[in-house]
Structure formats: structure tokens, C-alpha cells
Amino acid sequence: MSTGRTTHQQRGQRCAACGHEAWPGDAFCTGCGVALDPAVVHRPLFADELHSPDPAPDSPAAAPVATGAAVSAAPGRRRGGLALAVVVVLLLVAAGIGYVVGHRGEDARPTASRPGDVSRTGDVSRPAGEASTRATQPQDELQQVSRRDEARARRLVGSWVPQLAALAAGAGPDASWAQALAHYQRLIASYPSALLLDTGRWPHSYERGGLYAVIVPQPGRTSRPALAWCAAHVRNTPQDCAAKLISTTGSWADNFDTGAPGPG
Incomplete structure (x- = not known):
């Protein structure tokens, strides 16, 4: 063949x-x-x-075998690519650090220099000017005192105590809340142990809310000890002092004694 x-x-x-x-x-x-x-x-x-x-x-079959220089060229290219990747990563990290530092610097600026700045009182945020104005309201001050005294007043439930006044704007000689607050301050100066009650939180002891009653923590089982304390410590009795039953039950109509003939 x-x-x-x-x-x-x-x-x-x-x-x-x-x-x-x-x-x-x-x-x-x-x-x-x-x-x-x-x-x-x-x-x-x-x-x-x-x-x-x-x-x-x-x-391709007849191509000569690659020389050592050609074979060694591939590792060189790989090393060059790795170096480029490292440079790119470093640049990205530097940019991220600059961004974070810049924003922290902005957050650290004094708050007073920012528009719409507010001041905080408790959990309620108000504009800075409004916070100081609200803090000076006489009725707010009386309410804060009554909240502070309420826990001690709860210990007197079921007892008769001397009551020195019931304060409110337009009640008695107090034409405004400022005068009511001044009245309270005079009483507390003379009777430092006195407590302030928000009558709206004691519906079984007081006919209506919106008043602030000033009581003295001298408890008695009847109204007589309270009336005796009034006679001994207050000049105008019963006009400026009477006996009051601190209660969480019953009717408010049965828990006030001015010393006139009657129960108690």
C-alpha cells in the first residue's frame, strides 16, 4: 500500500x-x-x-518549547496585579476613614450653634426659650410640689389632719396663680412640714379639682386633735385652719370639720 x-x-x-x-x-x-x-x-x-x-x-504542534524567560513572565504579571489590588484597597480604606472622621467632627459641634436647638426637661423636648418660661409658671410649680408630696400624703389616708388653706387663682384672697404660689410659700415658711395636695387626685376628700390644699401631717382618729392643733398654732381659726379627713373612699361632704357643732 x-x-x-x-x-x-x-x-x-x-x-x-x-x-x-x-x-x-x-x-x-x-x-x-x-x-x-x-x-x-x-x-x-x-x-x-x-x-x-x-x-x-x-x-501549535510544531511550536518550540517556551524559554525560561517566557515561563517566568506569568508570575511577574501576577505579582504586579496583586500590588495594584493592595493599592486600591488602601485607597478605599483611607476614604472611609476620612468620611467617618468628618461626620464625627460635624456631630461634635456645639448644639447651641445649630438652628432649631432645643433644651430638654425630663422626657419632653421644648425650644430653649420655652423651657425657661414654662419652668417659671406658678401653677406648674404648685403641681410639681404636690407630686413630690403625694407619697407622704398617702400615708395619712384614713386620718384627720389640720388643713391650712385651699389655693387657686381667684379662690379666696388669691386673684392669680402667682398670688396662690406666694400664699403657699408664706405657709411653708411658717409650717415647714406642711404638704400640698392636688385636689383633683383626691376626689373622695375634695368636692372639685383645680385646687391645691395645704395640710399638716398631724394625724388623728377624729377631727378633735386636728382642731386642737389649729387652735394652738393658727390665729384665725376656723377661717384659716380646719380638720380634714384624708380618704380614698366615701363622700367628700362628710370629711370636713370647722369646729362647729356636729359629728367628729
Whole structure:
């Protein structure tokens, strides 16, 4: 079978010396031992050479093996890419730090320099000017005192005590809350142990709310000890002092005694 190669010896050729038939690949004649013509004697072809032409010089199979310089170029490129990535990360971190520091500096500015600044009293936020105005309202001051005294007043429930006054704007001699507050301050200066009650929080002891009653914590089982205390400590009795029952039950109509004949 022809392989397409002109240098391959074909079956049927004979030795020039003895005429013995020569086979492809024979270097010597098997009949006489004479060396055969080297121009037509070649090695047998391998199986993969029988049907495949020689690879073209510029094909990938014929390409020469890469040199050491070419092989070492890839690690160099990887190192360069890694260095670039590190630089980018450092720049991003620096930008983030600058952003955080800038915002903290803004938050640390004095609050008084910001528009709409407010001051806080307890849990309620008010504009700074309003907070100081509200703190000076006489009725608010009386209410704060009554809240402070309420726990002590609860200990007197079921007892008769001396009552010095019931304060309100327009009640008695007090034409305004400022005068009511001044009245309370005079009483507390003379009777430091006195307590202030918000009558709206004691509906069983007082007919209506909106008043602030000033009582003295001198408890008695009846109204007589309270009336005796009034006579001993207050000049105008019963006008400025009477007995009051501090109660959380019953009717307010049955718990006030001015000293006139009656129960108690």
C-alpha cells in the first residue's frame, strides 16, 4: 500500500546483486547479505505517520518549547496585579476613614450653634426659650410640689389632719396663680412640714379639682386633735385652719370639720 511518500521502498523490488526480493525496511539483502541501496532503504513508518502529513512549521504542534524567560513572565504579571489590588484597597480604606472622621467632627459641634436647638426637661423636648418660661409658671410649680408630696400624703389616708388653706387663682384672697404660689410659700415658711395636695387626685376628700390644699401631717382618729392643733398654732381659726379627713373612699361632704357643732 502506498503511503504517499516517494522515499518508501515498495514490495517487489529486488537486490541488484543477486536478484532476491527485498522487503521494505531491509538494510541488507536476505539472499546474499549485500547492503541494499541506501537511497531506497528507510525505516518502517509508525502507525500515526501513515495517514497524517507532517505538521506545518507554524502549527501549535510544531511550536518550540517556551524559554525560561517566557515561563517566568506569568508570575511577574501576577505579582504586579496583586500590588495594584493592595493599592486600591488602601485607597478605599483611607476614604472611609476620612468620611467617618468628618461626620464625627460635624456631630461634635456645639448644639447651641445649630438652628432649631432645643433644651430638654425630663422626657419632653421644648425650644430653649420655652423651657425657661414654662419652668417659671406658678401653677406648674404648685403641681410639681404636690407630686413630690403625694407619697407622704398617702400615708395619712384614713386620718384627720389640720388643713391650712385651699389655693387657686381667684379662690379666696388669691386673684392669680402667682398670688396662690406666694400664699403657699408664706405657709411653708411658717409650717415647714406642711404638704400640698392636688385636689383633683383626691376626689373622695375634695368636692372639685383645680385646687391645691395645704395640710399638716398631724394625724388623728377624729377631727378633735386636728382642731386642737389649729387652735394652738393658727390665729384665725376656723377661717384659716380646719380638720380634714384624708380618704380614698366615701363622700367628700362628710370629711370636713370647722369646729362647729356636729359629728367628729
